[in-house]
Amino acid sequence: MEKTDEMFMKEALAEAEKAARLGEVPVGAVAVADGRIVARAGNRRESGRMATAHAEMLCLEECCRTLGRWRLEDVTLYVTLEPCPMCAGAVFNARVGRVVYGAKDPSMGACGSVLDLRAYPLHTNTEFTSGVCARESGELLRDFFARRRRENEQQRPD
């Protein structure tokens, strides 16, 4: 793990925290090209009323718009949680050079947890690094779901 990986992951965590404040499952992402952040996004599924509005998708789309192209071989995507099949598929479709993620996702993770999309002959030259700031990312998610459970319990009739 490079020092810069941790630095950029902190930026992705900041996006996850912003998402949490909006009531979204806290996942954040930043895209880095040439050592600089070119796009950043957090999960907006609920507030955006959009099934595809995962942090990775919004971040890759902003990245394509910023760079004016769909091929992102020179881009590193930092994301706080292991990508789901949609997002891992988008990473391959965009030919993203490298993905760095934090916590594993045992319920939807497509990079080794539920399945491993890299095992199939897709366009999968992407390099992967996992576990960067995994503790912080996991804590954000656990806190979010614990708070949501408490709120649901309070709303339950006696």
Add this chain to the structure above:
Amino acid sequence: MEKTDEMFMKEALAEAEKAARLGEVPVGAVAVADGRIVARAGNRRESGRMATAHAEMLCLEECCRTLGRWRLEDVTLYVTLEPCPMCAGAVFNARVGRVVYGAKDPSMGACGSVLDLRAYPLHTNTEFTSGVCARESGELLRDFFARRRRENEQQRPD
């Protein structure tokens, strides 16, 4: 195969033809709710300079905007080609009720060709029907790639 499946797939084929005229790989999709088309889109990866701009993604996103929600249990998505991992993942994330597709995609298909995402414990209650207007869909794709090969050969120096 219902008669209406064929009817809606013809609309998806019309979107694929529009995509071809823009120089895009010809794939088209329509989303149907309550017996009516609520969203339609064709592949725009090249012209949109957007890695995620597959027909299915654009169509599901328009569908979420039109219906004002991310859960699409009552929606049938018609698409001319077997969805890739990104698009099949989006279908599950959106809880799409039913997917009807045309031709198989031996290079990227995630519904049985390269892999079968339905085999994993994701949110996969979606019902699938394949082979509707598969011949027309396949011909559109073959014609497109044959034309592109001819154009590339003409551009080659002697």
